[in-house]
Amino acid sequence: MKVAELQSELTEYAKSIGVDKIGFTTASPFHELKNRLRRQQELGFQSGFEESDVELRTEPLKLLDGAESIIAIALAYPSRMENAPIGKKGARRGIFCRASWGVDYHVAVRERLQLIEEWLIARVPDVKIKSMVDTGELVDRAVAERAGIGWSGKNCSIITPEFGSYIYLGELITNIPFIPDEPIEDECGDCTLCIDVCPTGAIVEAGQLNSQRCIAFLTQTKGFLPDEFRSKIGNRIYGCDTCQTVCPKNKGKINWLHEEFKPDPELAKPLLQPLLTISNKEFKAKFGHVSGSWRGKKPIQRNAILALAHFKEEAAVPDLIDIMKRDERPVIRGTAAWALGKIGGDEAAQALRAAKVREQDPEVLLEIQKGIALL
Ligand code: SF4
Ligand code: SF4
Numbered sequence: 001m002k003v004a005e006l007q008s009e010l011t012e013y014a015k016s017i018g019v020d021k022i023g024f025t026t027a028s029p030f031h032e033l034k035n036r037l038r039r040q041q042e043l044g045f046q047s048g049f050e051e052s053d054v055e056l057r058t059e060p061l062k063l064l065d066g067a068e069s070i071i072a073i074a075l076a077y078p079s080r081m082e083n084a085p086i087g088k089k090g091a092r093r094g095i096f097c098r099a100s101w102g103v104d105y106h107v108a109v110r111e112r113l114q115l116i117e118e119w120l121i122a123r124v125p126d127v128k129i130k131s132m133v134d135t136g137e138l139v140d141r142a143v144a145e146r147a148g149i150g151w152s153g154k155n156c157s158i159i160t161p162e163f164g165s166y167i168y169l170g171e172l173i174t175n176i177p178f179i180p181d182e183p184i185e186d187e188c189g190d191c192t193l194c195i196d197v198c199p200t201g202a203i204v205e206a207g208q209l210n211s212q213r214c215i216a217f218l219t220q221t222k223g224f225l226p227d228e229f230r231s232k233i234g235n236r237i238y239g240c241d242t243c244q245t246v247c248p249k250n251k252g253k254i255n256w257l258h259e260e261f262k263p264d265p266e267l268a269k270p271l272l273q274p275l276l277t278i279s280n281k282e283f284k285a286k287f288g289h290v291s292g293s294w295r296g297k298k299p300i301q302r303n304a305i306l307a308l309a310h311f312k313e314e315a316a317v318p319d320l321i322d323i324m325k326r327d328e329r330p331v332i333r334g335t336a337a338w339a340l341g342k343i344g345g346d347e348a349a350q351a352l353r354a355a356k357v358r359e360q361d362p363e364v365l366l367e368i369q370k371g372i373a374l375l
Contacts, residue, residue: 020167070171074149076166077258087269096263097292101290109170128175154188199215222295235307309338348371
């Protein structure tokens with residue numbers, strides 16, 4: 001079978017298995033990206049979750065012998081929830097970002113990559129393939145951009161004309177010389193909305209992100225959240241969508257295309273207080289299948305405490321006092337102390353003063369002092 005014929009049949013097949021967009025590019029090195037990644041490393045702007053070897057991230061031939069092409073795929077995810085519960089006094093809610101709604105996208109994208117791999121093997125028995133999603137070496141967004149899936153927005157998302165930036169990406173490197181697609185034109189124009197609204201100033205300039213300031217990254221860390229960000233994360237308990245929700249290119253892109261990505265509203269916007277005392281077993285049973293649970297329950301609980309502080313939720317004071325006294329994890333005890341100071345009131349003040357006498361951990365003690373100063 002000729003390559004062009006194979007490519008067009010593959011494109012059809014991909015659509016039939018729920019791939020919303022497919023693009024092709026060569027396996028040549030990503031030269032410009034290499035410089036950009038080195039610069040990001042020098043500036044300390046990376047999250048630390050990514051592959052640290054810049055060569056591997058930018059040279060497909062180092063990942064697959066005889067690499068000729070990369071197939072990029074995109075699956076669109078919903079931007080709106082049906083029957084979204086509304087939080088209120090006494091029953092405040094947090095929010096998981098959209099990329100954590102429904103089943104873990106790593107599973108959904110990997111399933112499609114696997115099917116494409118099997119489809120190719122059936123037609124080209126000696127084909128060589130290496131596929132990846134998110135945690136692979138290649139930079140999904142750079143591949144998608146070059147393969148014509150979308151342009152790279154000033155908010156660093158890949159924006160498609162069809163689904164906006166609400167897409168999951170994955171790719172397969174192959175030794176088949178597929179015909180490359182053309183990248184699509186950047187349509188950001190003079191707009192700077194995403195840069196203007198970012199709560200932490202994480203978009204340093206168009207297309208350059210300081211991950212260390214980005215709430216999407218900060219909500220995934222396990223230590224104390226630095227003070228300057230505590231009042232900025234709002235009720236986000238995992239991820240941040242602000243620079244996407246404001247983007248005019250996402251207007252009207254609801255993307256209710258896949259049943260598997262439709263969120264359970266009680267999980268995507270969970271009540272905050274029950275999260276404070278949830279057991280490991282319960283957490284796994286409830287949230288284990290969503291991508292936002294990959295760092296375990298501790299960051300989610302820390303963020304839930306900060307969200308309760310954001311709402312100044314007085315009803316949470318007894319629970320916060322309890323975890324400040326009893327939780328084994330200093331980050332949770334200390335964050336609870338800070339939150340009690342933020343919420344204030346006699347009960348919180350009394351508990352903080354008592355904790356100051358009792359607490360042994362220097363980091364927690366510092367948070368107690370900060371809490372007292374906030375009263
Ligand atoms: Fe800023 Fe949130 Fe976008 Fe990160 S995800 S750049 S914090 S708006
Ligand atoms: Fe581009 Fe404006 Fe969207 Fe930012 S908000 S990505 S500048 S179109």
